[in-house]
Amino acid sequence: MANVLIIDDDKGVCGLLSEMIENIGHHATSVHTLESGLHESSQKTYDVVFLDVGLPDGNGLEAIPRLLGTQPPPEVVIITGSGEPDGAEIAIRNGAWDYLQKPLSVVKILLPIKRVLQYRDDLSKHRKPAVALKVHGIVGGSQQMKACLDLVAQAADSETNVLISGETGTGKELIAHAIHGNSSRAPSSFVVVDCASLPETLVESSLFGYEKGAFTGADRARDGLIKQADGGTLFLDEVGELPLSIQKAFLRVLQERSFRPLGAKQEIRSDFRLIAATNRDLDQMVECGLFRKDLLYRLKTMSIVLSPLRDRPGDVKDLVMYYTARLCEFHGIATKGFSPEFF
Structure with missing residues (x-):
């Protein structure tokens, strides 16, 4: 089952996409601002992100590099307005997998949704599982x-x-x-x-x-x-x-x-x-x-x-504890801790 994130301020679009995605056996999460979308993508792994261009707090096209910078990177499908063909071309050149043009309908979006989800499913089958590694100095569990x-x-x-x-x-x-x-x-x-x-x-x-x-x-x-x-x-x-x-x-x-x-x-x-x-x-x-x-x-x-x-805040605590322990060892003092409120 794939995890899909929908970033669009149009609740009707979010509802339509969510219903179709869940009807074919996958999980959908919707948010309505660019900031909340970027935060959500940094906290959880998503296979596909549907991203609107015209959001209340920013241009979705400018967020593509940050979304693709998460690991593993999702496939990004841009949602454009009827008068934004140039934006779609820019999106594809910058790594977007596909784009959909509003107004959306079941007929228009069913095949693209199935294609991108099938692509991610094929991709995951070829990924090798994680193995035990020697990772000296690499800290974080995000x-x-x-x-x-x-x-x-x-x-x-x-x-x-x-x-x-x-x-x-x-x-x-x-x-x-x-x-x-x-x-x-x-x-x-x-x-x-x-x-x-x-x-x-x-x-x-x-x-x-x-x-x-x-x-x-x-x-x-x-x-x-x-x-x-x-x-x-x-x-x-x-x-x-x-x-x-x-x-x-x-x-x-x-x-x-x-x-x-x-x-x-x-x-x-x-x-x-x-x-x-x-x-x-x-x-x-x-x-x-x-x-x-x-x-x-x-x-x-x-x-x-x-x-x-800044895009993986869950690693901050691990890094603080790791370097505190190293500093304490270097100076020959007992390891220090932190109160829960500090974090």
Whole structure:
């Protein structure tokens, strides 16, 4: 049975959708404002969200990224007014599964509802169940965090490239470490490339390495970070900061698993697993010509989107207790507690 959330200020629309959804064996919840809809979606896992564009407290189109940022992300079906065809196109481009145009009727919406629910049912049958994980430093028991750890388990059990997206401070590197630490590559190196802090003039030599005499100051040969990750995991942190010239070169490395260090005459191979992370909208960067579409396609073979703490308040208590215990241990004092009123 699927859980369906309906966000629409028209109670008639909510009633019609709820009745149809429950008549075919699923559960429906209705709310009438954008704020209450976003709160509800952060507290409970939903398979499908029907989202009106024109809500009293905001534009539904602007809420699509937040809804898709929950884990696991729901399918979003936009409900538009009769005069909003452009909004429907924008919604689809931003990840909405489908759209319905008012006025709604049983004939108009029955097939789309069945299609999206069947799609979610098929999707769930192919999801692997959660397994026991080593998750050092990852704290929280919210639905979003549990779903995220399910994805970590799936990623750890495969060799596929993973793109981790989320705001600064959401724990992207912790998730990358967890994927590596639970994979068959755990005994080998986890090599971090901080793309945001590498000067553009040093990116190529840092990644690919160089031979002695390759440039002024190269008084000895040095392995690049790609070679250092041989047998292990290469983590490209803030991959959106890579210069376009390096993006092209790195795309070839992903395709061939070989590269030529600066000044070298022969290519060398490196067997690494790639995990990348970003706090930027790479799809938008592609549209602006700042990121290669073909590289993004290869990076996001599997995608994990991390929700900010403000969208998972249920994790606040766990985090406070975890870091309080660590601080007390560090300072050699008895573990402190908190009164119920504090939370």
